Amino acid sequence: QVQLVESGGGVVQPGRSLRLSCAASGFTFSSTAMHWVRQAPGKGLEWVAAISYHGRDQYYADSVKGRFSISRDNSKYTVSLQMNSLRAEDTAVYHCVKEGVVVNDFWGQGTLVTVSS
């Protein structure tokens, strides 16, 4: 069955960096676009970034453009989110999300990132 397991979250000071990873299994990862979506505590869902199945195309929300970078390693079935210059407003649970036939069809449990001094 499909599994997405995120890791790398934690508490980080404003301005610092953090790298999230997502380990995928149960589907043909190298043929699947992947996304990151975040949810601030008690708030709604915000799409963050996406990467094409081959990794050549990346897309970002305006709120993270220039600070976050999405990448993937198809040989290791992993997708990553490098987060630089973190701000308090980046505090959220970050979900790794699989893309099915265009629609986002499966979500990982998420990893909590807290940006605080």
Add this chain to the structure above:
Amino acid sequence: DIVMTQSPDSLAVSLGERATINCKSGQSVLYSSDNKNYLAWYQQKPGQPPKLLISWASTRESGVPDRFSGSGSGTDFTLTITSLQAEDVAVYYCQQYYNTPRTFGQGTKVEIK
């Protein structure tokens, strides 16, 4: 960006009664080349990630009970739960995947009256 607006923000419905959630997009999410609405509905229960219920505005995912249905086209969409069960208590989100960024509605919290 396409703004997605849900209504109401919350609703309380008696067990066995109908729940209706509306979602309006700031521009059409109907793609003319394939005549499909790029609109999904998700259910999120406390402490869990969102679960895809409906894609293409009206296609129920495998395993989703048939009391859940989606309708609408263009800019106006509806998620209907025909006979609310206790396990349906959750927050429901609509999302457009017509373009990037993939925007969500603010969510509708469904509770038991």
